[in-house]
Amino acid sequence: MAWNSCDGISVRRSEPELVVAAKATRSEVKHLSDIDDHEGLRMHLSFIMFYKREEAMKEFDPVMIIKRGISEALVHYYPLAGRVAEGPNRKLVVECSGEGVMFVEAQADVALEELGDSIGPPCLHRKHFLYQLPASQGILASPLLFFQVTRLSCGGFVFAVCMNHVVCDSFGLVQFLNTVATMARDPHAAIQQPVWRRDIFSARNPPRVTCTHHEFEDVVHHSTTTTSSSHEDLSHESFLFGKKEIETLRNHLPQNLQKCSTVELLTACLWKCRTMALDLDPNEVVGVSSFVTTHGKVDVPKGYYGNAFVFPMALSKAGLLCENSLGYALGLIREAKGRMSEEYVRSMVDLMVLKGRPMYRTHGSFFVGDMTRVGFDEVDFGWGKPVYGGPVGAIPLSSYLARFKNGIMVPILLPQLVMKRFLRELTKMTSEEEFNLSPDIKTRPRSMI
Structure with missing residues (x-):
């Protein structure tokens, strides 16, 4: 193992190794769906879980236990041990080669208690607990999953995984992780048997776009204002919405909207505050999308682990969004989600084929994912449920809602000056007092990227 010391924490990592299925598996080529194939999913996404010491498991090594679980699970999820390849017209397939997933074991000289609130997103010490090889920067011809299990000095451990998003969504990943844990x-x-069936989300013949999909519309820029920034200029902060803050936000709403979901409420709040902080031209059109599962709208078989979500977008002129009440933003979001139907899903899949898998709209756009019900915080390898389980942090243009302590933590990436304005707007909207977590987190600088 090689030692790496930084931020007062020393971590010793083993050389990366490939973990293969415990038994021989099929060698074949499997096609991905036309949702999997979407340009915006050709990326990696990372998640992390922190586990306490469990007295009943003191004789067991979490590294060896989890590595064995991965190997056994890959017998059933053998495509995940393969590699993604690109065919004609950039169509993606999975070559079920059985090469395995990447695995790293590590030892850190820190106890879980010492990490405190830094385990919440964005995890300040993610560079210690999430190991990525240079090859992970590309999605082709590289492992589909990267794991690191880090033993902590207290007897607890950290489990981190980086997934190739074209193969599965967060629900699919949790399904696999629960199989690993079992x-x-x-x-x-006995386990829930996995289902590939990517043809469920293949385009119709002939394909036809029958719905409006703002999230893929071409945008003509009417302003020199931009919502993007170099990574060096971005501040990565997080905000905890507790019961008090959520109740305060509901009080901003008219009576007929106060029974909205907490996710809808927080999405409206974040969209409005973010837009105000960006100080855009009032005529600039901005959009927000919530990632919505297709389960319940499309007949998706139990055990399916491919990407099964869409993200209908609400649009508004920046000036109208900033000038109007929170209820205005919420109404637009609910209207966009209300367009979600089986026909909407089929139309979007057909659009992917007809327009050559276009990138989603990025200019003026913001995306919000609800990770509070996905199940990362329920995965039990034998040490009980994690203290925190969910996304490592935000990514550009996207925030993820995650359960942390007694509230919902929301990480966000914004340019540094914009972040200051965002905090000011959020403070005004949620409380007369200073917003932002407990005293420990409030005074602690968050990570910069």
Whole structure:
């Protein structure tokens, strides 16, 4: 193992190794769906879980237990041990080669208690607990999953995973991780059998776009204002919405909207505050999308682990969004989500094919993902549920809602000056007092990228 010391924490990592399926598996080529194939999903996404010491498991090594679970789970999820390749017209497939997933074991000289609130998103020490090889920067011809399990000095451990997003969404990943956890505890246990069936989200013949999809519209820039910035200029902060803040936000709403979901409420709040902080031209059109699962709208079989979500977009002129009440933003968001139907999903899939898998609209756009019900905080390898389980942090243009402590933590990336204005607007909207977490987190600088 090689030691790496930074931020007062020393971590010793082993050389990366490939973990393969415990038994021989099929060698074949599997096609991805036309949702999987979307240009915007050709990326990696990372998640992290922190586990306490469990007295009943003190004789067991989490590294070896989890590695065994991965190997056993890959017998059933053998495509995840393969590699993504690009065919004619950039169509993606998975070559089920059985090469394996990447695995790193590590040892850190820090206890879970010492990490405190830094484990929440954005995890300040993610560079210690999430190991990525240079090859992980590309999605082709590289492992589909990268794991690191880090033993902590207290007897707890950190489990981190980086996934190739074209193969599965967060629900699909959690389904696989639950299988890993089950097989780690008992290799002979019954599991939910995985279902590939990517044809469910393949285009119709002939394909036809029957709905309006603002999230893929071409945008003509009427302003020199931009919402993007170089990574060096971005501040990565997070905000905890507790019961008090959520109740305060609801009080901003008219009676007929106060029974909206917490996710809708927070999405409206973030969209409005972010737009005000960006100080855009009032005529600039801005949009927000919530990632919405297709389960319940499309007949998706139990066990399906491919990408199964869409993100209908609400649009508004920046001036109208800033001038109007929170209820205005919320109404637009609910209207956009109300367009979600099976026909909407089929229309979007057909659009992918007809327009050559276009990138989603980025100019003036903001995306919000609800990770509070995905299940990362429920994965039990034998040490109980994690203290925190969810996204490592935000990514440019996207924030993820995650359960943390007794509230919902929302990480966000914004240019440094914009972040200061965002905090000011958020403070005004949520409380007369200073907003932002507990005293510990409030005074602690968040990470910069």
